[in-house]
Amino acid sequence: MANSTADMRLSGGHPALDLVNTVDSRRGRWGPDLLRSFEDLLILTDRLGLVDRQATARLRRQAEHDPHEAAAALAAALELRESIYRLFLSENAGEAYPIADLRLVEDHARRGRARQVLTRNETGYIWMLPFDNLPQLAQLFAVYAGDLLTARHRRRAVRECTGDNCGWLFIDHSKSGRRRWCSDATCGSLARVKRFRSRMKVN
Numbered sequence: 609m610a611n612s613t614a615d616m617r618l619s620g621g622h623p624a625l626d627l628v629n630t631v632d633s634r635r636g637r638w639g640p641d642l643l644r645s646f647e648d649l650l651i652l653t654d655r656l657g658l659v660d661r662q663a664t665a666r667l668r669r670q671a672e673h674d675p676h677e678a679a680a681a682l683a684a685a686l687e688l689r690e691s692i693y694r695l696f697l698s699e700n701a702g703e704a705y706p707i708a709d710l711r712l713v714e715d716h717a718r719r720g721r722a723r724q725v726l727t728r729n730e731t732g733y734i735w736m737l738p739f740d741n742l743p744q745l746a747q748l749f750a751v752y753a754g755d756l757l758t759a760r761h762r763r764r765a766v767r768e769c770t771g772d773n774c775g776w777l778f779i780d781h782s783k784s785g786r787r788r789w790c791s792d793a794t795c796g797s798l799a800r801v802k803r804f805r806s807r808m809k810v811n
């Protein structure tokens with residue numbers, strides 16, 4: 609079991625889903641929540657390669673300087689995370705996306721998009737957030753979530769892991785398109801052990 613964003617598995621296959629998966633267990637019981645501070649969020653964006661070292665250090669200094677602002681930015685990210693969770697849980701269930709959650713993602717993403725600047729990287733120019741204030745981390749995830757929503761017709765489905773006490777979301781890149789677990793090595797192997805044990809009991 610993961611204890612923090614520093615050691616959690618990043619198995620969502622997309623940044624927006626890895627944000628959702630910062631609740632270690634969503635089935636059966638809820639929690640623990642691995643996003644307990646703005647620093648936890650910074651560790652996640654760093655591990656996902658979304659924010660460069662310089663910007664991470666800058667945001668860290670800002671958060672230390674203004675804990676109130678950092679707490680508000682974390683609260684916004686948590687609210688956004690739950691909206692993204694409900695949106696893709698609906699997709700997994702084959703239901704329509706909930707409107708209130710769509711609007712929340714849209715609101716954060718719009719503010720993020722308005723701040724993006726064209727920046728040069730190794731391959732050319734890309735749209736980047738300047739990361740000059742703390743709410744931009746939530747806005748960044750909202751932009752990613754919006755991209756995932758609008759790419760529905762050209763990507764694989766988002767699925768919910770069926771492992772006991774898991775419920776993490778992931779993009780199903782498997783050949784069959786019927787992957788059931790966020791990770792074969794953890795939830796998948798646990799399920800196989802359980803099935804084996806229940807067979808042994810019957811015989």
Ligand SMILES: [Zn+2]
Nearest residue numbers: 769774790795
């Ligand atoms: Zn799982």
